[in-house]
Amino acid sequence: MSSQDNSEENLPQQQDDADGGVLATRDNPFANPGLPPHEHRVQDIDERAAKRSERVVAGLFTLSMLSTIGFIASFVAFPVDKIVYVFPIGRVSALNLSLGLTLGLALFCIGAGAIHWARTLMTDVEVPEERHDIEATPEVREEVLAGFQDGARESDLGRRKLVRNTLIGAMAMVPLTGLVLLRDLGPMPGTMLRHTKWAKGKMLINENTHEPLRPEDIAVGSLTFAMPEGLSEEDHDFNNQIAKAALMIVRLQPENIKDKRELDWSHEGIVAFSKICTHVGCPISLYEQQTHHVLCPCHQSTFDLTDGGRVIFGPAGHALPQLRITVNDKGYLEAMGDFAEPVGPAYWERG
Ligand code: FES
Known part of the structure; x- marks a missing residue:
């Protein structure tokens, strides 16, 4: 106890380190190491690399759109009772398999495209933010709004129209998968439910x-x-x-x-x-x-x-x-x- 008291007494009132961090003090014994120096990515300094990344992102969003089209096509093309053998799963419904694969790929490509976009093209400068009261003051709200606007500007949505348009296309098409699934709510009343296998002469x-x-x-x-x-x-x-x-x-x-x-x-x-x-x-x-x-x-x-x-x-x-x-x-x-x-x-x- 006495050695801790001694060490705390030896701490300075306040001291900042060279990288914006804060060293331990008597009042605040936990040091803040601060942010490491920012390192530019290749896309930040080479426009050709940035273009390559843009094409990859657009390609993923486009693949998502194609998968959504494949999902709808599978729904139309495969009969409900078509069974196929898939190693190592065994016998599965061709319809379920194709719906699962195409919908999974459509969603995966949107996610992968968004991640690649964020990691290579959006700004990666880290910004520390102090903790504050839960209730936001008007100034903070303005600050958040400004942050959103900064984010929108830094994401390059306005400038990289290819990425923006393919993203909009992918996001707009994925919900279509829900429409075609309406068929699985059951047969249309008045057609399939109206008739059974009974017929004249059936024992x-x-x-x-x-x-x-x-x-x-x-x-x-x-x-x-x-x-x-x-x-x-x-x-x-x-x-x-x-x-x-x-x-x-x-x-x-x-x-x-x-x-x-x-x-x-x-x-x-x-x-x-x-x-x-x-x-x-x-x-x-x-x-x-x-x-x-x-x-x-x-x-x-x-x-x-x-x-x-x-x-x-x-x-x-x-x-x-x-x-x-x-x-x-x-x-x-x-x-x-x-x-x-x-x-x-x-x-x-x-x-
Ligand atoms: S299903 Fe409700 S009474 Fe028969």
Whole structure:
């Protein structure tokens, strides 16, 4: 303690070093070494080197623009289901791969161009700034504004029009990538969602056994799930198709069916309805044997299968679409067409 006191006592009141730094003093025992002498870069003293750097920066911004065009072209050119093999990743979607590469390159080139511009062409004179109160005084604000103006002038934006224009082009084009991604919000209502894989003559295939269903396979009180003939889990778009075509089948006593159209569209009391809830599309999976109500587990919408799939409780806005069925000459249940109305959430399409 005494040796420290002694050393502090030995420090001068204040002393500046030769490079603008401040040596340790009794009041401020931490020395400020100051800034090292400024060294000019080759671009500062050689205009040809500066031009070379300018071309590199412009080249990077131009490459960014080309990558953005490549991104949009990939979006149009590659089908969603195109798969390619890429070592060492393996099988990947060609669309995702090309979108990722082109968008990544577009953003990287803007970043790399900006860094190269800052490191080689913008002024690199370091300016120390004293710490101050958080609240800026009007003088400080003016100073900041002047600093911005100095920065704008020193960045040479006005003089280096090639860099400025290519930067503006690159920055303006990158947001276009967001526009084309709108397609990934889902299929256009009224086209893809309106039709399913069901069609006249398609047999009802048991989702568990993958066997065609006969009327005698449907027991009273059971809930059977089916998919259209020809749809396979190996299909690339199986998940999309089954999400629209999923069917549930129950056997009712014909005299219990209240809705006349439902009766006409059934076969010996066997009725087939879309399994997709008309609220926001959860798969319905709970069947109440006594009441013939089905319940959606997501928000408890309840549908009456004896009354045309009518909603009797919950937030769903529409009855479940029914599939008209019959039996073919081999004794298997088959569809008589597609659903008469779109399946699933009903917020977009029903007039
Ligand atoms: S999704 Fe079925 S009730 Fe909400």
